[in-house]
Amino acid sequence: MKSLARILGFDTLGDSYAYRDDPVLGYTSARRSAERWVKSTCGYCSVGCGLELGVRGREIVAVKGWDKHPVSLGKLCPKGLSEHQMISAPNRAKYPLLRGRGGKLAHVGWDEAIGTLVDRFTAVQKQNGPGALGVISTGQLLTEEFYALGKLIQLGFGTRNYCGNTTLCMASAVSGYKRSFGSDGPPGAYEDFRVADVTLLIGANIADNHPILCQHVEANKAGFLIVADPRVTKTAMMASLHLPLKPRSDIALLNGMAHVLFREGLVREDFAAAHANGLEELRSFILARYPVERAAALTGLSAETIADVARRYGRARAGMIAWTMGVNHSTQGAETVSAIANLSLLTGHIGRPGASPFSITGQCNAMGTREAGFTSSLPGYRKFEKKEDREELAALWGIEPARIPDARGLAYPDIINAAADGEVRAMWIIATNPAVSYPNQEQLRRAFRSLDFLVVQDGFHPTPTSEYAHLVLPAAIWGEKEGTFTNSERRAGKVNSAVPPPGEARSDFDIFLAVADRLGRRDELFPGWFKPVDAFNEWRRVSRGRLCDYSGMTYETIEAEGGLQWPYSDGFHGSPASRLYSTARFQFEDGRARLFTVDCEPFPDQPDDVFPMILNTGRTVEHWHTRTKTAQVAILERMAPNAWLEMNSSDARALTLSSHDRVDIVSRRGRVRDVELRVTEITAPGQVFMPFHFFETNGNEVTQDAFDPISREPNFKQCAVRVERSARKQGNTLHGTD
Ligand SMILES: Nc1nc2c(c(=O)[nH]1)N[C@H]1C(S)=C(S)[C@@H](COP(=O)(O)OP(=O)(O)OC[C@H]3O[C@@H](n4cnc5c(=O)[nH]c(N)nc54)[C@H](O)[C@@H]3O)O[C@H]1N2
Ligand SMILES: Nc1nc2c(c(=O)[nH]1)N[C@H]1C(S)=C(S)[C@@H](COP(=O)(O)OP(=O)(O)OC[C@H]3O[C@@H](n4cnc5c(=O)[nH]c(N)nc54)[C@H](O)[C@@H]3O)O[C@H]1N2
Ligand code: SF4
Ligand SMILES: [Mo]
Numbered sequence: 001m002k003s004l005a006r007i008l009g010f011d012t013l014g015d016s017y018a019y020r021d022d023p024v025l026g027y028t029s030a031r032r033s034a035e036r037w038v039k040s041t042c043g044y045c046s047v048g049c050g051l052e053l054g055v056r057g058r059e060i061v062a063v064k065g066w067d068k069h070p071v072s073l074g075k076l077c078p079k080g081l082s083e084h085q086m087i088s089a090p091n092r093a094k095y096p097l098l099r100g101r102g103g104k105l106a107h108v109g110w111d112e113a114i115g116t117l118v119d120r121f122t123a124v125q126k127q128n129g130p131g132a133l134g135v136i137s138t139g140q141l142l143t144e145e146f147y148a149l150g151k152l153i154q155l156g157f158g159t160r161n162y163c164g165n166t167t168l169c170m171a172s173a174v175s176g177y178k179r180s181f182g183s184d185g186p187p188g189a190y191e192d193f194r195v196a197d198v199t200l201l202i203g204a205n206i207a208d209n210h211p212i213l214c215q216h217v218e219a220n221k222a223g224f225l226i227v228a229d230p231r232v233t234k235t236a237m238m239a240s241l242h243l244p245l246k247p248r249s250d251i252a253l254l255n256g257m258a259h260v261l262f263r264e265g266l267v268r269e270d271f272a273a274a275h276a277n278g279l280e281e282l283r284s285f286i287l288a289r290y291p292v293e294r295a296a297a298l299t300g301l302s303a304e305t306i307a308d309v310a311r312r313y314g315r316a317r318a319g320m321i322a323w324t325m326g327v328n329h330s331t332q333g334a335e336t337v338s339a340i341a342n343l344s345l346l347t348g349h350i351g352r353p354g355a356s357p358f359s360i361t362g363q364c365n366a367m368g369t370r371e372a373g374f375t376s377s378l379p380g381y382r383k384f385e386k387k388e389d390r391e392e393l394a395a396l397w398g399i400e401p402a403r404i405p406d407a408r409g410l411a412y413p414d415i416i417n418a419a420a421d422g423e424v425r426a427m428w429i430i431a432t433n434p435a436v437s438y439p440n441q442e443q444l445r446r447a448f449r450s451l452d453f454l455v456v457q458d459g460f461h462p463t464p465t466s467e468y469a470h471l472v473l474p475a476a477i478w479g480e481k482e483g484t485f486t487n488s489e490r491r492a493g494k495v496n497s498a499v500p501p502p503g504e505a506r507s508d509f510d511i512f513l514a515v516a517d518r519l520g521r522r523d524e525l526f527p528g529w530f531k532p533v534d535a536f537n538e539w540r541r542v543s544r545g546r547l548c549d550y551s552g553m554t555y556e557t558i559e560a561e562g563g564l565q566w567p568y569s570d571g572f573h574g575s576p577a578s579r580l581y582s583t584a585r586f587q588f589e590d591g592r593a594r595l596f597t598v599d600c601e602p603f604p605d606q607p608d609d610v611f612p613m614i615l616n617t618g619r620t621v622e623h624w625h626t627r628t629k630t631a632q633v634a635i636l637e638r639m640a641p642n643a644w645l646e647m648n649s650s651d652a653r654a655l656t657l658s659s660h661d662r663v664d665i666v667s668r669r670g671r672v673r674d675v676e677l678r679v680t681e682i683t684a685p686g687q688v689f690m691p692f693h694f695f696e697t698n699g700n701e702v703t704q705d706a707f708d709p710i711s712r713e714p715n716f717k718q719c720a721v722r723v724e725r726s727a728r729k730q731g732n733t734l735h736g737t738d
């Protein structure tokens with residue numbers, strides 16, 4: 001296993017990410033001038049690093065790693081290290097803004113802003129039914145805020161049409177876990193990366209996207225790391241074995257591995273038969289349909305390689321399969337997760353140190369919304385369709401069970417489609433920026449144009465999305481508010497406020513309370529709540545006895561321990577169990593997991609003569625999503641100021657293109673203009689890759705609006721495109737969309 005530090009050209013990983021005094025960036029003086037240090041949890045990715053904010057007066061002047069933090073061990077990545085710099089950015093949203101008669105946004109007071117929101121939403125609902133209000137939230141609020149927002153939307157406004165950007169992200173993992181194990185919830189822990197004999201990372205580029213997780217992988221000196229990714233990513237370079245499989249052939253790889261396990265007697269028959277349903281169906285399906293030679297043809301890997309990977313995983317004492325968006329961002333995302341779960345059930349690689357099927361989450365608190373939110377599940381992983389779950393919640397809240405819906409409402413893409421069709425007439429968008437991140441920008445614009453009233457609640461303004469708003473609500477962000485975030489390994493971390501928000505901005509929590517007040521529902525929905533800790537204490541009661549049990553945690557113990565992993569029940573004060581299913585009892589009534597037969601299907605939007613290449617989209621270490629934050633941080637923006645397109649040298653030769661040429665990327669849906677070309681062997685012939693962070697050159701003008709029928713997650717990772725040399729900028733006529 002090669003070390004990331006060596007790939008990046010540093011002596012040690014520690015040095016590369018450790019805090020360094022840098023006179024050019026002013027860190028030296030800033031660090032010395034901090035008057036006090038406030039402990040917190042990073043607000044970018046789901047690794048959940050611990051950090052300390054150096055405060056002077058009303059300003060955060062420095063950030064440093066939290067020594068001995070169980071996740072990050074004192075290290076931070078470049079985004080974490082510079083996180084304070086976006087807080088004082090000039091484009092922070094500072095005042096509520098309401099669009100007046102002339103069409104311009106104008107400063108209004110909070111009273112008028114909240115009053116208008118409530119009046120317009122309730123008027124639309126009165127006229128068109130409760131479902132005419134759609135709400136899209138995020139994986140980036142505090143758990144206390146998700147919990148409050150869910151109650152406000154589902155019980156206060158009475159609409160089920162509530163979803164979040166997590167459907168662009170983790171929905172396939174959630175659906176896959178529910179199908180295979182009976183509940184959402186990543187079974188493993190970061191410690192597993194340290195002790196697994198074999199780790200297979202599928203569609204996860206942790207070197208760019210979860211950098212501090214790399215230190216756990218690198219600490220595993222004896223382990224064998226395999227990375228399955230069509231690109232030679234930095235993570236692939238860390239691996240003992242890279243599997244450059246064809247785009248979206250993961251199910252063929254996983255089924256081919258299962259074939260070798262069945263054929264060579266590597267299935268732990270006792271475990272699989274005792275703890276899962278569907279073993280015989282799966283055996284006949286795999287033996288008949290996925291001989292390793294067929295898997296080889298579908299994946300482009302050799303049969304020997306697939307057999308080698310299967311044997312290593314099958315024979316391992318502890319085997320780990322971890323994945324991220326290369327798996328989830330697919331019309332077969334949930335099914336691919338089922339195929340991963342199959343392998344762990346066939347081999348018994350679950351519930352033990354180093355043995356886990358593990359979805360690495362994305363956003364800082366994607367987990368919090370999955371557990372406490374009210375979108376695809378009821379709070380505490382309760383199910384809409386289960387009567388006892390609804391009754392239990394109703395009893396906890398002292399309300400009629402009939403007020404809790406018995407099925408989820410529309411998912412994110414279906415809310416957008418309903419808005420475009422005029423069925424959803426008002427929308428509230430909180431902490432997400434779809435005008436960059438949503439896959440079908442034309443349809444999104446149609447939806448926005450059809451709305452009677454759009455509220456955008458964001459820490460920054462203008463953003464590409466807030467420009468469409470009738471009402472902009474300015475929110476406090478990370479560094480300015482208190483609560484908890486839960487990371488990929490189910491660890492709740494404490495987030496603290498170090499400085500007040502700018503101007504008149506308020507925390508999302510306070511905004512939700514104020515809206516409930518105006519609705520006349522505050523006492524009913526939020527009895528005795530003033531601060532986030534009041535929501536947390538109710539959440540502890542609501543999660544008690546559930547898989548995601550927080551009842552034994554307090555803010556104080558969470559902070560003192562550098563985060564606590566659930567389940568953490570009342571009265572539990574020892575070292576918490578850090579993995580689920582250690583007794584192999586799963587979350588179905590019969591305690592047994594489910595095995596699934598899943599077929600590998602070609603992705604929609606296949607290349608042809610006109611659109612001959614496959615576009616893959618994703619991330620780079622310097623930027624966070626739509627760059628509302630990282631574009632404000634000089635060092636990050638300077639390192640990656642523009643989008644680029646990676647193309648293999650053989651394709652570049654055929655198109656007579658060279659590195660730094662300007663190109664357009666054209667699909668059946670649209671065109672992205674004037675992107676810098678990078679000729680590289682990172683991408684295979686026939687494939688191109690671009691980061692999706694840049695609104696100016698937005699890859700989502702060309703990506704596809706195809707969604708997983710189970711999870712509703714978009715197929716962001718493959719669509720057919722052609723690449724053209726850009727027309728010269730001056731004096732040319734730019735052609736329209738094809
Ligand atoms: N720096 C940075 N870090 C981040 C984020 C960020 O914006 N910037 N965002 C956070 C969030 S919300 C998320 S969800 C995570 C995402 O983390 P990742 O999933 O690691 O990120 P991506 O770059 O979207 O995609 C991962 C890889 O999937 C590969 N891939 C594409 N198609 C396929 C395929 O068919 N099969 C396989 N096996 N692989 C494929 C891509 O080549 C890419 O290298 O990152 C989190 N961390
Ligand atoms: N083509 C392509 N598209 C993709 C992806 C891809 O790989 N390829 N990845 C998808 C994935 S996995 C994800 S997660 C999405 C992410 O997409 P988005 O959610 O749209 O991206 P962010 O930039 O994180 O948007 C968060 C917004 O919330 C604001 N904000 C931050 N903190 C707070 C706060 O505390 N309160 C409030 N009210 N606002 C706040 C920020 O300023 C920003 O505008 O993109 C998806 N889109
Ligand atoms: S790895 Fe993720 S959580 Fe850790 S410092 Fe970087 S962005 Fe923050
Ligand atoms: Mo994500």
